[in-house]
Amino acid sequence: MQEKTLYTITIFSENTVGVLNQIATIFTRRQLNIETLSVSPSAIKGIHKFTITTFAETEEVMKKLVNQIDKRVDILKAYYNTNDDLVHQEIALYKIETEKLLATSQVEDLVRKHNALILDVNEHSTVIQKTGHYEDTQALFDELAQRIGVLQFVRSGRIAITKSRVERLSDMLEKLKEKEEKIKRKNS
Structure with a gap:
């Protein structure tokens, strides 16, 4: 296959x-x-x-x-x-128990290692945000699940832009505009 x-x-x-x-x-x-x-x-x-x-x-x-x-x-x-043509990212949010997170002495190391952000902390839970490729967001999930436990997890769909200078649609719309102007001049 x-x-x-x-x-x-x-x-x-x-x-x-x-x-x-x-x-x-x-x-x-x-x-x-x-x-x-x-x-x-x-x-x-x-x-x-x-x-x-x-x-x-x-x-x-x-x-x-x-x-x-x-x-x-x-x-x-x-x-x-394909991935080679794009710059792309996902965003993931992880909710974990604050008490368990604080019991881990390497909280700061964990967040820095994965280049994540702590978005919200209250007495019951902490929300961590990670942006990156699928493999990056999954690696943090795996580590959190193994070390602390994850209460909730959500990952966005891919967002992407092309590596080319402008959006392809901009080129297409510009060509259509030029074509319309040529037709107008021709009919004038």
Whole structure:
């Protein structure tokens, strides 16, 4: 069996009801699992950015998936990338018992070792935040679970930006604007 590659799909759309359902349906039809999902406004006003990770056996599978997503009316543009093309992070929050944390003499070392932050401390619990790649956030979870115990844990979906100078959608919108201006000049 061929080893699968983790791909990050970036989708730009207007913020309309049902877009996520349309996207999820395409993944389901192609029998691809969404590993992580993050949605937020993009740098372009009125446009939202979906960042989705999924494993696929070949790049051809990704090309077909992205082409299917692009065909949706509500989608402006979709792209796929591998980790080499991106700067990406996740954020994780860990809640642990304050008493157990304080009983560990190496609290400061643990937090520094994992480059984490203590966000909240009260008499019952302490919340720690860690940003990084999946492996980084998982390593802290494993160590906390083993040494202290974890009451609650949550990890965000991947957020990512391309290493290229500008967002690909910006290039596409600029080309469309240039094309429209040429048509206007031609018709004038």
